[in-house]
Amino acid sequence: xxxxxxxxxxxxxxxxxxxxxxxxxxxxxxxxxxxxxxxxxxxxxxxxxxxxxxxxxxxxxxxxxxxxxxxxxxxxxxxxxxxxxxxxxxxxxxxxxxxxxxxxxxxxxxxxxxxxxxxxxxxxxxxxxxxxxxxxxxxxxxxxxxxxxxxxxxxxxxxxxxxxxxxxxxxxxxxxxxxxxxxxxxxxxxxxxxxxxxxxxxxxxxxxxxxxxxxxxxxxxxxxxxxxxxxxxxxxxxxxxxxxxxxxxxxxxxxxxxxxxxxxxxxxxxxxxxxxxxxxxxx
Amino acid sequence: xxxxxxxxxxxxxxxxxxxxxxxxxxxxxxxxxxxxxxxxxxxxxxxxxxxxxxxxxxxxxxxxxxxxxxxxxxxxxxxxxxxxxxxxxxxxxxxxxxxxxxxxxxxxxxxxxxxxxxxxxxxxxxxxxxxxxxxxxxxxxxxxxxxxxxxxxxxxxxxxxxxxxxxxxxxxxxxxxxxxxxxxxxxxxxxxxxxxxxxxxxxxxxxxxxxxxxxxxxxxxxxxxxxxxxxxxxxxxxxxxxxxxxxxxxxxxxxxxxxxxxxxxxxxxxxxxxxxxxxxxxxxxxxxxxxxxxxxxxxxxxxxxxxxxxxxxxxxxxxxxxxxxxxxxxxxxxxxxx
Numbered sequence: 366x367x368x369x370x371x372x373x374x375x376x377x378x379x380x381x382x383x384x385x386x387x388x389x390x391x392x393x394x395x396x397x398x399x400x401x402x403x404x405x406x407x408x409x410x411x412x413x414x415x416x417x418x419x420x421x422x423x424x425x426x427x428x429x430x431x432x433x434x435x436x437x438x439x440x441x442x443x444x445x446x447x448x449x450x451x452x453x454x455x456x457x458x459x460x461x462x463x464x465x466x467x468x469x470x471x472x473x474x475x476x477x478x479x480x481x482x483x484x485x486x487x488x489x490x491x492x493x494x495x496x497x498x499x500x501x502x503x504x505x506x507x508x509x510x511x512x513x514x515x516x517x518x519x520x521x522x523x524x525x526x527x528x529x530x531x532x533x534x535x536x537x538x539x540x541x542x543x544x545x546x547x548x549x550x551x552x553x554x555x556x557x558x559x560x561x562x563x564x565x566x567x568x569x570x571x572x573x574x575x576x577x578x579x580x581x582x583x584x585x586x587x588x589x590x591x592x593x594x595x596x597x598x599x600x601x602x603x604x605x606x607x608x609x610x611x612x613x614x615x616x617x618x619x620x621x622x623x624x625x626x627x628x629x630x631x632x633x634x635x636x637x638x639x640x641x642x643x644x645x646x647x648x
Numbered sequence: 649x650x651x652x653x654x655x656x657x658x659x660x661x662x663x664x665x666x667x668x669x670x671x672x673x674x675x676x677x678x679x680x681x682x683x684x685x686x687x688x689x690x691x692x693x694x695x696x697x698x699x700x701x702x703x704x705x706x707x708x709x710x711x712x713x714x715x716x717x718x719x720x721x722x723x724x725x726x727x728x729x730x731x732x733x734x735x736x737x738x739x740x741x742x743x744x745x746x747x748x749x750x751x752x753x754x755x756x757x758x759x760x761x762x763x764x765x766x767x768x769x770x771x772x773x774x775x776x777x778x779x780x781x782x783x784x785x786x787x788x789x790x791x792x793x794x795x796x797x798x799x800x801x802x803x804x805x806x807x808x809x810x811x812x813x814x815x816x817x818x819x820x821x822x823x824x825x826x827x828x829x830x831x832x833x834x835x836x837x838x839x840x841x842x843x844x845x846x847x848x849x850x851x852x853x854x855x856x857x858x859x860x861x862x863x864x865x866x867x868x869x870x871x872x873x874x875x876x877x878x879x880x881x882x883x884x885x886x887x888x889x890x891x892x893x894x895x896x897x898x899x900x901x902x903x904x905x906x907x908x909x910x911x912x913x914x915x916x917x918x919x920x921x922x923x924x925x926x927x928x929x930x931x932x933x934x935x936x937x938x939x940x941x942x943x944x945x946x947x948x949x950x951x952x953x954x955x956x957x958x959x960x961x962x963x964x965x966x967x968x969x970x971x972x973x974x975x976x977x978x979x980x981x982x983x984x985x986x
Contacts, residue, residue: 419930420674420691460679461934504745504936505928553868555695555859555941557925559836564856566871580670607672612861616672 398632400436403589403598405625407431411455413466415511415615417552418502423457423464429602429621443478445488447521451602453619466617468498468513468606470583472542476523488523492542496606500615507557511615515574515608517547517581536589543582549574551610572610579608589627596627679932681726685717688730688744688937691929692737694862697943698924701951702738706864709736727751727935734937739953740896741926745936756893756920756955763892763917763964764829768974773798780817782810784838787818792981795821799842802834802898808880811845815881823886823984825977826906829916833897836925843905844878846887846912851875853905855949856925858942870949875905887912888980891958896920903956904946913983914958916976921955 407429414422431451438444449472457464474492481487498513523540551572552561560566572578587600600623607616633641640646675690677683689710699706713733717726727744731751734742744751772790773779779788784804787797795818799806818824826842843853855870889906891899891914900919906912924940931937946952960979968975 414674416674419928420687421677421930421932422674460932462930462932502928502930504930506926506938507941508927553858553860554862554866555697555927556868557858557927557942559925560856560858560871560942563837564871564873566856576670580672605671607670609672614672614674 396437396442397439400434400630400632401627402432402434402630403587403625403627405431405433405587405598405600405623407453407602407621407623409602409619409621411453411457411466411620412618413455413457413464413500413616415500415613417511417613417615418464418500418505418508421462423462423466424459425455425457425464427453427455427619427621429453429623431602431623431625438475443480444490445476445478446474447476447492448473453621455619463504464500464502466498466500468496468617471495472519472521474519474521476521484527486525488521488525490521492519492521493517494519494542494544494547507559510558512550512558515547515549515579517544517574517579519544533591538585538587538589540585541582542584544579545575547574547579548572549579549608549610551608551613554612569611574608574610578610581606581608587623596629598625598627599623677932680719681717681721682719684726684931684933684935685714685730687931689713689733691937692734692742692939693864695859695927695929695941696737696742696939697857697859697867697941698737698739698953699864701943701953704737709733723933724748730935737939739924739940740920740922741924741938741940743938745938756896756922760893761917761963762894763976764894765964765969765974768969768972769798769827771972772796772974772977780814782814783807785810785814787814789818789821790981792985793820793822794981794984795824796827796977797824798827799831801831802836802838802902804834804838806838806841808841808878811842812881815845815883819881821885823888824883825888825890825980825984827890827977828895828899828902829890829892829976830894831896831899832894833899833922836898836901839898839902839905840875841878843875843902843909845880845882846906846909847875847877848882848884849877851905851908852947853908854901854947854952855945856942857945867943870945873944883911885911886984888984889914890976890980891916891919891956892976893917893920893955897922897926900952900956901944904944904952907956907959908947913960914956915960915962915980915983916958917961917963918955918957921953923951923953 409427411427412422412424434448436446452469454467472492472494476488476490479487494517496515499510501510519542521542526537528535549572582605584603587598589598602621602623604619677687693706716729727746731744735753740756779786783806785797852872853875854873857867860866860868900922903919907914923944925942926938927941928936928938962976962979964975
């Protein structure tokens with residue numbers, strides 16, 4: 366029960382912002398110095414619909430890059446902080462119908478770790494999920510693009526399984542994030558960007574979203590494996606972003622194969638600005 | 649331990665129950681003549697803004713034209729039928745674009761006197777060197793000491809610097825003619841930029857609405873559109889704006905604005921209208937349809953979709969045309985010299 370309480374404390378801290386965590390810092394405890402960072406590059410396929418532009422679906426290749434950092438918090442070894450940034454761009458050109466899309470997504474949040482088995486742990490928590498992007502249809506006149514801007518609070522769950530093949534240590538991870546509530550920019554059904562941003566008629570462009578009008582999910586399956594001295598990450602990323610606001614339907618379904626590398630980092634902190642010992646200081 | 653399992657159970661339940669349901673998708677059409685016909689009809693049905701004003705029964709149009717669509721009809725024949733269907737809207741802002749052609753409704757100017765003649769206009773402008781060009785503006789001073797600006801298209805960009813240079817050059821003239829005949833429109837931004845030089849205060853010029861849903865009468869409230877006076881050189885002397893039936897879209901908006909300003913007279917023929925801000929959408933066969941989406945009304949909230957009457961109606965006479973004279977320009981010069 367205590368762990369459940371800590372999980373909700375993690376969510377609360379996430380909502381209140383990082384300043385609140387200051388009161389829990391008793392010392393520069395060791396676990397927060399260690400972090401796992403990963404940079405991955407993705408290639409995949411995207412399907413995109415935005416009825417503000419055209420009531421048809423566009424499909425095409427997608428490229429992406431993602432950067433992730435996970436560390437434990439200073440105040441509790443069972444709570445981890447995840448910082449995940451991904452940017453993707455797609456050239457949707459199937460059947461000679463052309464559209465372009467791009468989205469930058471930043472997730473920041475905490476998970477409580479449930480250590481089920483020595484090699485398996487389940488993480489559950491919450492994330493702030495910030496997104497900005499566009500869909501551009503070069504053939505359209507006064508509605509050539511649709512801006513994407515939304516912030517969500519996500520429920521997030523992760524399973525991490527560590528195993529060995531011969532002497533090689535592997536880590537498999539599955540993660541799913543589902544937005545629970547948020548706000549999203551959406552124009553009125555037939556309102557032009559000229560009217561909104563040139564004439565300044567911006568009433569009602571910020572909308573509350575939840576499952577009923579913005580059911581979305583991001584899922585990620587990754588495998589970290591060593592190859593000589595490098596730790597590689599291979600993965601599959603599936604994203605379903607949807608919204609139905611002001612009679613405008615939009616969705617982006619994206620499937621990406623990701624490959625990249627992982628680094629385990631230990632941070633050296635010194636609040637007093639003391640120099641590193643000369644024999645190891647590269648600067 | 650119990651709490652841990654409860655929490656995991658809740659999260660797993662959410663994932664299992666919600667994921668398979670609720671994909672947000674649009675009605676699916678096949679890329680066939682029928683599919684593209686239905687898609688085009690639906691786009692216009694939901695997004696076009698002048699059904700009530702033009703008294704078009706769009707369901708009846710569907711009934712009539714769907715009979716002409718066959719699965720094996722060639723692309724050119726489909727284009728012809730769809731073009732005819734769109735012409736039922738009698739709207740110059742409604743077009744169908746394909747790689748081989750553009751379907752347009754052109755009766756809004758073809759059924760009326762041209763009131764403009766390119767060759768004669770070139771005689772008034774003179775040869776190269778006798779007039780100047782500042783971005784989209786051609787200008788000169790007539791021998792009667794009247795300034796003349798020809799703006800052929802609001803798609804040709806103009807900046808504040810261009811307008812200031814033109815007005816400074818014409819500053820000593822007794823009056824100014826702005827000729828927007830045959831100007832089929834373009835950017836509302838340029839139209840406002842130019843009009844802002846002829847007012848000493850901010851002016852409410854029109855109202856704009858947009859559709860709030862797919863119903864034919866789902867409209868927003870009227871949002872005011874203000875013309876803000878320019879901070880650069882402003883023209884204080886009399887101005888005559890020349891119009892004809894081919895003054896359309898952004899030009900119609902420009903005329904609507906200028907008509908409200910104190911030193912401005914509109915002369916020539918009624919404008920062509922086109923007060924709906926056009927949107928576009930693509931069909932499955934990659935043809936694009938353009939249509940009026942947001943209606944603009946004048947300050948009394950009256951539609952200007954069918955055009956704006958001039959303050960002084962003048963037509964080009966055959967007699968003048970034969971003498972290579974532009975009746976409308978001549979009348980404007982005469983009025984400004986009075």
